[in-house]
Each structure stands twice: as C-alpha cells, then as structure tokens.
Amino acid sequence: AALLWGAILLGCSCGPGPPRVGAAPLLTATYVLDDADGLGRQFDGIGAVSGGGATSRLLVNYQEPYRSQILDYLFKPNFGASLHILKVEIGGDGQSTDGTEPSHMHYENDENYFRGYEWWLMKEAKKRNPNIKLIGLPWTFPRWIGKGENWPYDYPDVTAYYIVSWILGAKQYHDLDIDYIGIWNERAFNSKYIKLLRYTLDKRGLEQVRIIASDRLWEPISFVLLIDSELHGVVDVIGAHYPGTKTVQNAILTEKKLWSSEDYSTFNDEVGAGCWARILNQNYVNGNMTSTIAWNLVASYYEDLPFGRCGLMTAQEPWSGHYKVEAPIWITAHTTQFTQPGWSYLQVDGHLEGGGSFVALTDGLGNLTIIIETMTHNHSQCIRPPLPNFSVTPQRATFYLKGSFFMVETLQVWHSRLGFESGNSSLFQRLHPVKVWRGRFSLDLDVDEVYTLTTLKTGHKCIYPQPPPPHPFPSNYKDDFNIRNPPFSEAPNFADQTGVFEYFINASDPGDHVFTLRQVVVQRPITWVSDADQTISIIGNFQWVNLTVTCDIYIEKQRDGGVFIAGRVDNGGIYVRRTKGVFFWVYADGTYRVTRDLAGQEILMKGLSGVRDNAWHTLTLNIQGNSASGLLNGYPLWENVTVSKPSHGWAALGTRSFEFAQFDNFHVE
Secondary structure (H helix, E strand, O other): OHHHHHHHHHHHOOOOOOOOOOOOOOEEEEEEEOOOOOOOOEOOEEEEEEOOOOOOOOHHHOOOOHHHHHHHHHHOOOOOOOOOEEEEEEOOOOEOOOOEOOOOOOOOOOOOOOOOOHHHHHHHHHHHOOOOEEEEEEOOEOHHHHOOOOOOOOOHHHHHHHHHHHHHHHHHHHOOOOOEEOOOOOOOOOHHHHHHHHHHHHHOOOOOOEEEEEEEOOOOHHHHHHHOHHHHHHOOEEEEEOOOOOOOHHHHHOOOEEEEEEEEOOOOOHHHHHHHHHHHHHHHHOOOOOEEEEEOOOEOOOOOOOOOOOOOOEEEEOOOOEEEOOHHHHHHHHHHOOOOOOOEEOOOOOEOOOOOEEEEEEOOOOOEEEEEEOOOHHHOOOOOOOOOOOOOOOEEEEEEEOHHHOOOOEEEEEEEEOOOOOOOOEEEEEEEEEEOEOOEEEEEEOOOEEEEEEOOOOOOOOOOOOOOOOOOOOOOEEEOOOOOOOOOOOOOOOEEEEOOEEEEEOOOOOOOOOEEEEEOOOOOOEOOOOOOOOEEEEEOOOOOOOEEEEEEEEEOOOOOOEEEEEEEEOOOHHHHHHOEEEEEEEEOOOEEEEEEEOOOOOEEEEEEOOOOOOOEEEEEEEEEOOEEEEEEOOEEEEEEEEOOOOOOOEEEEEEOOOOOEEEEEEEEO
C-alpha cells in the first residue's frame, strides 16, 4: 500500500512532467518543517515605493476604469500583487531620481497637505486594503529647513517639526495613519536628530509611529546602535538598501527587525521577475530580513528617464489608457496572497540542495505557506549589487511536516515558470492540490520556477479585460490650465525635473490669464542629487524630431528673471544638469538667447527682444530638421539657427533660476 501511495503521490507531484529521455537522475533531498521548537522571526510584509522620485507621476492622469484597475492589481487583497506595505516619498521639492515631488511646506510659513499625488495614492491603497502599512521617507527638503545650508541636521528641531507636520497632516486632512517614518534616503543619519524625532513624535501623541534607520547600508547604523543605548531605544527597524540578500553581524546583534527597505530596481521583464523571486526568499534565508520593499511600485514616468520600467508593473501612457501587468506582479502574489504581516517564519535553513531556496511561514493558528524558488544566475540578476556565480539544477524535494503541521492533509499549489528559452512564461497558475501522506510530500522542481504550497484557499489570479493598445503621446497637444478646482496640484503629463510647477489662480489678472501654471520653488532645495540651477518640466514623446512649441509666459522676477520653452530635450532625472536640447530663453532685461543646453552655456544666438517682467508674452519655437526659428508675440525674432544635436527629445518649459514665473496656453505640435 505504501508503495502504491508513493506512486500516486509522485503522480500528484507538481513539476515539469515525465522524466526527460536520457536525463541524469534527479538530485533528491529532504527538508523538515517543524514548529515544535518555536518559530523564527516575525514576517513584516512585502511592499513597494512610490517616489524617490516622481515614479507615479503619470498614474494619476489615467482615465477610469483603467486607473482603478491598475490600483487593484497593486493593492487589492487576493487579486494581484496584494501588497502589504506602501512606502512613499515625503516630497521636498528636489530631484529624487525621475523628477521632483512637491513639499507640503515650500516655505517656512506655508502648509498645504493636498500637493502632489502621494496622499491620493495612500488613500487608494487603504481603500482597497485597510490593513496596508504606510511608510514615509524624505529624499530632499525645502531650503528653509537648513536655513540656507544644503544640510537638514544643523537645526534638528526644525527638521523634526517639518516631518512630524507631514505625519499630522496625513491624519488631519486624509485620515491616514503613518506606521513608519524614515530619516533621509541613502544619506547620512544624525543620532541627535533621530532622538529628537522620537521625542517630537511622542510629544504630539504619535507613539505608535515606528522609526526606520537609516535607509542606506547596514553600517554604520548597526554599530552605532550597539554603542548608543539611547539611540537603540528609539530605532525600531534597521533598513538597508540593495543588500544582495546578506546582512552583517552587528545588525543581528542589535536584535532589531532587519528590512531590505529598498530593493529590486530592475527592468520589469522576466529577468526582473527572476531577480524579485530570488530576493523575496533569499533576503530572509541569507540575511534574516523580514520585509522587502521594491523600488518602484509602478513605472508611471516617461520611459526614457533614468531606470525606465523598473516598477512591478508599467503604466506610462495615461493618454492611451494602455498599461501592462508585468511578471513581477505575479511573483509578488506568490508571497503576499498567502501570508500577512504578523505571521512568523519557520526555523529552517532554506537552501535547496540543487540550488534555489524556500521559506515557510505560519500564522500560528495551523496555517502553513511554503514558497520555493529555483532561479538560475543569469535569469535573476538584479540591477545591483553584482551577483556571484551559483548553479541550479532540476531536483526532487521531499518535505516532512512535523509539529502542528503533521495533520495537514492537502496543500493548495500555485506555480510560475519563467520561460526564458521558449519565451512563454506561465505565471501564477493554480495547479492540482498536493496530498500530504503522514506528513510527507515530494515535488519535482525544474529551474526558473516559483511554487507556493499553502493551506490557504483564498488565492486568486484576477484579470481585467485587455486595456487599450499602446499609442505614442498625442502629436498635437494643448493645455490652457483653465481648471478651477483641479484634482491634483500639477497639470497632466508635465514631469517636473527641477523646481515644482503647480496650477495657480492669478487673482489680479483681468481675465485672459486667471488660471495658469506657476513655478513655485524660489530657493534651491536641500538636494539629494545634482539638481539643475534652472527649473524645468518636460512633456511629450522622447522620439520627437520636428516640432513647434508655443506658450504664453510671464516673468515675475525683476531685472534678472527669465524663462524658456524648449524642444528635443534629451535628459532628466538624476542627469538633469547635463540636459541638452534647443532652448529659447527670454529675460526680464529685454534680451533673448537660443542655447543648446539647459545650463545656458552653449549659445547659438542672442539679441534684444523687448520682453519685460510682469507682462504676458507669447513664445514660439519651431524646429525642423537641422534648423530652428523663434517667434515673439507671433512675429519672427530669430531664424535659421543650425541645430544638429540632440536629434530628438521632449518638449519643455522652465525658468532661469529658482524664481516665480507663470505659463499659459501651452501647445506642442
């Protein structure tokens, strides 16, 4: 009978099917899952980052039903990625990878808790999953925080006040409870500031908000926690970025929760899915990390900005409605749909004999979830750090369930195979349940697979009808900014790369320009990267060659103020300082320039324009082939300027410095 049952059992085992002709015998190994001697670390959840920066910029402009569908794939429990954690940027007006995100306090006497889109995104996530955990982390800060210096720690009381204001505003204006707060993304931490932040949180009744430090490397934060008992008492989680699934001894000695608080950051094709599958398991197996958070949530920024399509899914065409549910969404589901924060890992080694890994988690109430991955080296390389060589071979794994799991009779099975050779991936498919006989079952594992075996029957792979097909940005696009109560502070499709451009009501205008777009950052922020010295917002199609840009402009800064419109703009994000294109500038002193660069150093033409500050003027830039010309108020101002490089790029507008200026009736064709 036992032999017969063994044959039936193997018949039920999920795997690649019958043995390959002439293949070597499968490597076999056994693994024991037992909770009798206690459990491992508590699981804190899987999440993703919106921000760092402006990664969700285009998402908000999607029309319904597509916008809600995208949000369901990300956040709805037992639907798609079913994320446990949403981490957002606390906007600081500075460039933070793919754009700037606006601060809730541009200036010291300014507070506005409706800027940007992270408030909206957190509410949409909570609407779908009331239990989702929320994290806030700053990348940049407004300049007034440092009282003119490019440093947020000289006045730690001011910085703590600013951050706590954001947490209080989330609750007061959006009924959002922030669960965790970070210090300064991938930059130095300051012990005095962290202690003061804890004190300020407690004083304002925010004892429940936990502190993560330092969102950089394991050291020096781990060492400092071991020698500074006061700091040890206020930091709840050590968060490291891109740890390569490894931790350090000091981090373990702190006895703190260890998280990979930013990871992945990889192009979201099958290799990206392989990277994500591997680190979701191995961050715990190798590094004791109980949470892994992907940068980024959804690739909703122009793809030609840095790190294009490094999101769990892609939604970068609000004008067409097209989006794509990429493989990493379904890899996420293998863990998130069958676990919850508060579950515990089992104490197991987790390495498979033939390569790959497994983790096992329980809710302590009899439920068990096992996640297995067999990702090969070349099919699971993340963007960073470099991945040492290893090998994975087909194998047979036999699991023995002991302790409270001995009575488990059946496990539900979910399976993904990343199809690198065939080009055909099978993602998150429900297979026949596995029968467990006297606490034992076997699985045949091929390479580049993910299995979830679970007592839970709640998993679902939900699919909406296909969204509309992809389509380039409209070749004829207008925005007059005439909207009295805009749902968001920024105009659709404009992607700010230095500075912040917001809808503005120009109360003093007699009528033609009441509703405008205004650049509002008037001091260089405390930066995270090298923001430009000029402000700039890009829009359109990176492949545009021949184009005409027209815009009404209003210089507010007297004497040395200035604005531009541009075409063939070739750069943004962290590389914004080196941006080239064709820039048509007018200045408050009555001059104009045509330059090949945002910095304004490579001058192609200059002269007098008669433009003055505090008056409206219309600029037109026309680029055809190797020639460009410019009009002022409909009359030619300059023409036949030779432009060879760059050969293509976005349209843009912006200002000469961090200064107030307004734009209206934008048109690109």
